[in-house]
Amino acid sequence: MEVFVQQLINGITLGSIYGLIAIGYTMVFGIIGMVNFAHGDVFMVSAFVALIAFLVLTTWLGIASVTLALFIVLIVAMVLTGVLNWAIERLAYRPLRGSFRLAPLISAIGMSIFLMNFVQVAQGPRNKSIPPLLSGEFVLMGGSGYQVTLSYKQIMVWVVTAVLLAAFWWLVSRTALGRAQRACEQDQKMASLLGVDVDRTVSITFVMGAALAAVAGTMYLMYYGVISFADGFTPGVKAFTAAVLGGIGSLPGAVIGGLLIGLVETLWSAYFSIDYKDVAAFSILAVVLIFLPQGLLGRPEVEKV
Amino acid sequence: MAEPLLAVRGVETYYGSIKALKGVDLDVNEGEIVTLIGANGAGKSTLMMTICGNPRARAGRVVFDGRDITTLPTHEIARLRIAQSPEGRRIFARMTVLENLQMGLVAAGPEADPAELDRVLAFFPRLSERLAQRGGTLSGGEQQMLAIARALMSRPRLLLLDEPSLGLAPLIAQQIFDIVRELNRTRRLTVFLVEQNAYHALKLAHRAYVMVNGVITMTGSGRDLLERPEVQAAYLEGGRRETAATGS
Numbered sequence: 001m002e003v004f005v006q007q008l009i010n011g012i013t014l015g016s017i018y019g020l021i022a023i024g025y026t027m028v029f030g031i032i033g034m035v036n037f038a039h040g041d042v043f044m045v046s047a048f049v050a051l052i053a054f055l056v057l058t059t060w061l062g063i064a065s066v067t068l069a070l071f072i073v074l075i076v077a078m079v080l081t082g083v084l085n086w087a088i089e090r091l092a093y094r095p096l097r098g099s100f101r102l103a104p105l106i107s108a109i110g111m112s113i114f115l116m117n118f119v120q121v122a123q124g125p126r127n128k129s130i131p132p133l134l135s136g137e138f139v140l141m142g143g144s145g146y147q148v149t150l151s152y153k154q155i156m157v158w159v160v161t162a163v164l165l166a167a168f169w170w171l172v173s174r175t176a177l178g179r180a181q182r183a184c185e186q187d188q189k190m191a192s193l194l195g196v197d198v199d200r201t202v203s204i205t206f207v208m209g210a211a212l213a214a215v216a217g218t219m220y221l222m223y224y225g226v227i228s229f230a231d232g233f234t235p236g237v238k239a240f241t242a243a244v245l246g247g248i249g250s251l252p253g254a255v256i257g258g259l260l261i262g263l264v265e266t267l268w269s270a271y272f273s274i275d276y277k278d279v280a281a282f283s284i285l286a287v288v289l290i291f292l293p294q295g296l297l298g299r300p301e302v303e304k305v
Numbered sequence: 306m307a308e309p310l311l312a313v314r315g316v317e318t319y320y321g322s323i324k325a326l327k328g329v330d331l332d333v334n335e336g337e338i339v340t341l342i343g344a345n346g347a348g349k350s351t352l353m354m355t356i357c358g359n360p361r362a363r364a365g366r367v368v369f370d371g372r373d374i375t376t377l378p379t380h381e382i383a384r385l386r387i388a389q390s391p392e393g394r395r396i397f398a399r400m401t402v403l404e405n406l407q408m409g410l411v412a413a414g415p416e417a418d419p420a421e422l423d424r425v426l427a428f429f430p431r432l433s434e435r436l437a438q439r440g441g442t443l444s445g446g447e448q449q450m451l452a453i454a455r456a457l458m459s460r461p462r463l464l465l466l467d468e469p470s471l472g473l474a475p476l477i478a479q480q481i482f483d484i485v486r487e488l489n490r491t492r493r494l495t496v497f498l499v500e501q502n503a504y505h506a507l508k509l510a511h512r513a514y515v516m517v518n519g520v521i522t523m524t525g526s527g528r529d530l531l532e533r534p535e536v537q538a539a540y541l542e543g544g545r546r547e548t549a550a551t552g553s
Contacts, residue, residue, distance in 0.1 A: 176407070183397055183408050190395040193357055195383035195412030195459070 002146040007270045008263065013154045013223065015262020016161040020216035021239030022246065022254035023168070024209030030185045030249040031205050032097065037108040038088060040236010041115035042210055046081040046217030047227040048123055053077060054130055054221075066133050070222070074160070077214040085210030086203055094199065112232075120229040127226040134222070157219045164215050165255060168208070172251065181205055185249070234278065238265075241285040247298020256296060260284075308371060310335045310495055311356070311387075311463055315365035318348075318355045325351045327519040328365065333463065333497050338489050340498040340506040340527065342540055343516035349499040350392045352516070353467050356497075357389055358382050369463070383412045388461035390452040392468055398441030402432055405440050405451055409458025417459070425457045428484050446477035453481070457488070463495050464488075470502045478502065482509050503540035507531040515540075 021043050028036045053076040057063045063072075092111050096103040134152040141148035172178035183191040184201045192198050220235070221227050242261045246253025261281050268280040288295065309332040318326040325348045333339045343349050355362050358379045367375045374382050383389075388409070397405050406425065410417040426433040429450045435443065443451060449469055456464055466485065470478035482505050488494045500506035507513055510527035515536065523530060530536050 176411070179400070179404055179408060180411065182400060182404075186397045186399060187395055189359065190391065190397070191408075192359065192379040193383055193389050193391060193395075194408050194455070195380050195414070196408075197378075197380045 002142050002148050003270055004267075005141060006146075006148045007266045009148070009150055009154060011263035011266035012259060013157045013262070014266060015242075015259035016157055017216045017220055017223070017258075018235065018239045018242045018261050019255040019258025020161060020164070020212045020219070021235060022242040022258045023251060024213045025240050025243040026246070026248055026251060026254040027181075027205050027209050029243070031181065031202055032093075032104075033101075034093065034104045035108070035240070036093075036209075037105065037236075038092075038111035038115060039209065039213060040234075040239065041112045041119075041232035042081060042085055042088070043213040043217050043220075043236060043239075044227070044229065044232025045084060045115055045119060046077050046210070046214035047221045047231065048119060048128070048217075049080045049214070050074075050077040050218040050221050051128055051130060051227060058131075070156070070218075074215060074218050077218050078211040081210045081214035081217070082207040085206045085213075089203060089206040094202075112236075116229055116232060123229060125229060127228045129226045130221060132225055153223050157223055160215060160219060164212065168212060169251070171208075177201075177204065238278075238281050241281060241288075245284060245288050245295055247295025249299065250295065250297040253295055253297035307335075309333060310370055311497065312368040313352070313356065313365070314368065316352070316355055316362045316367060317364040318351055318360055319363050320351075320360070325519055326355065326362075329516075329519070329521055331514055331521060333495060335495055336489070336493045337512060338485070338496040338498060338510045340500055340510035340513045341516055342500055342503040342506055342513065342530075342536075344539075345501065347516045348519040349516055350467055351519075353389065353391070353465050353497075353499055356382075356465065357387065383459075384414055386412060386459055386462045387465065388412060388456035388459055388463070389465040390449075390456045390467060390469060391465075392471075394448045394452040396440040396443070396448045396451055396455075398439065400440055401436065402438055402440060402443070402451060403436040405455050406432075406436075406458055409455035412459035412461075421458055421460060425454050428457075428488065429454050446473050446481075449473060449477075449481060450484075453484070461494070463497065466496060466498045468499060468501060470500065470505065478505065482506075485509065503536070504531070507536075 021039065024039045025036060028034060050073050053073045054069060057069045057072055063069050088111055092107045093104045096107055134156060137149040137151040139147050139149055172181065180191065180196045180201050181204070183196060184198050188198050238261055239258065242257035243254045245260060246255070246257030261284065264284060265277045265281050269277045311333040313329055313331040316326055316329045317324060329352055341349050341352065354360060356367055358374070358377055362375055366373055369385055369387060374385065397408065406422060410419070410421070431447055432450055432454055435447065440448065440451060453466065453469065469481050473481070485496055485498070486509055489496055498506055498510065507527040507530055513525065513527045513530045514521050515523040515530065523536065
């Protein structure tokens, strides 16, 4: 029982990070029907941006307050990663829109390799780490034997994720910008007939997806304390799995899918074999694609017109 | 007469290598209802979309209010307050009726007036009962009303209506034509109407054009065309005017 609760806590933490990345996949897919395979690497770059920002703030500028540092790091990572993704869309995807369907996909894979190699060359191939911070924890259950703990870092991940998801949800469902995004997702031609600048809306979608990936990247860095150039791939593919599991195109689906993948992964690690945790996560992708291709909250492919 | 609000001059539009419009000339003056009738595939909807820049005219010019808009991007044309209720209605099915209407405000830009909602809904009381419902759950007639209402939200200077009566029960179609007449009378709304339902359209319009295979073949006042035997033969099913009135 204690093990289960502990893995539940760990799984929700990991799942929050997957969920944040998954939103970027699902939004971009929703609006231009493209799987942005570079998204995992954008996440990785954002963790490096956070790392550099964090080191600059703490060692050079001597900011002692962890909360303040975290806040500034988040903002810097979100802004810079947003700019990066904006540029990627402009340079690598937009010129290919209207070309054959696989063209932007191939371009995205190329962009993924480019980002990975660029970071490898610029930052070195080894793990980069930050000093541990927020090291306390609450003991929730179990006195002498197995202790169930909830660390401050996990609380931080939960709170930051919840706040940003709420803000993001409000933006998409309640503002004119979000309405324009949803309109473009459903019918770009009609949206433009109503005066919506579709290209601009697509750009904004990339920036928003990147900003949430940057939140995930910052949380990942703070939680694990290390990051390497190759760390974009596996979380990226798992977040993509999460988006497919939740129903690609569906925003709540991405978050639920992320949480489920995180839970499966941690529970599998606890009860079966930690070596096969990725196998477990990706088996879900295979099973979902076979039996539930539209995902948990997705729409069936064919729509009444 | 002053310069027309919308002037189409020698417009040619292609789909790939197929020439859909072969040099169309057409005027819409401010405050007028102008209709374009023609058979299926004559190029009516193509002209409608060419005015909005999607697809673009490959030759000729589209001039709106003295400004050449031939090469302007579609969303900028919309922001000149040329609103279209397009073929197939194109309601955002997964958005609520209210959100669909709010989308209509985009074209008005900073001049968007949320109070316009009440004025528009006054013409479409059916919609005000359905504001929280998803667009996709509306009936065909309600969707058509929503498409027109959405186009009206930006207080358009020119309203383009593409086959508003298509697939509707005759009574509902009549209602929609009545609303258009009313809008033109009370708000001096300029309307360019494309229809297959020639009888109703010609009765409604001040002036009319007939299009055959991408060229304008006839023009005149609505009443004038209604009387012409060749129009009656081709578009009003001979003498069966009364039955034609019930629409398709």
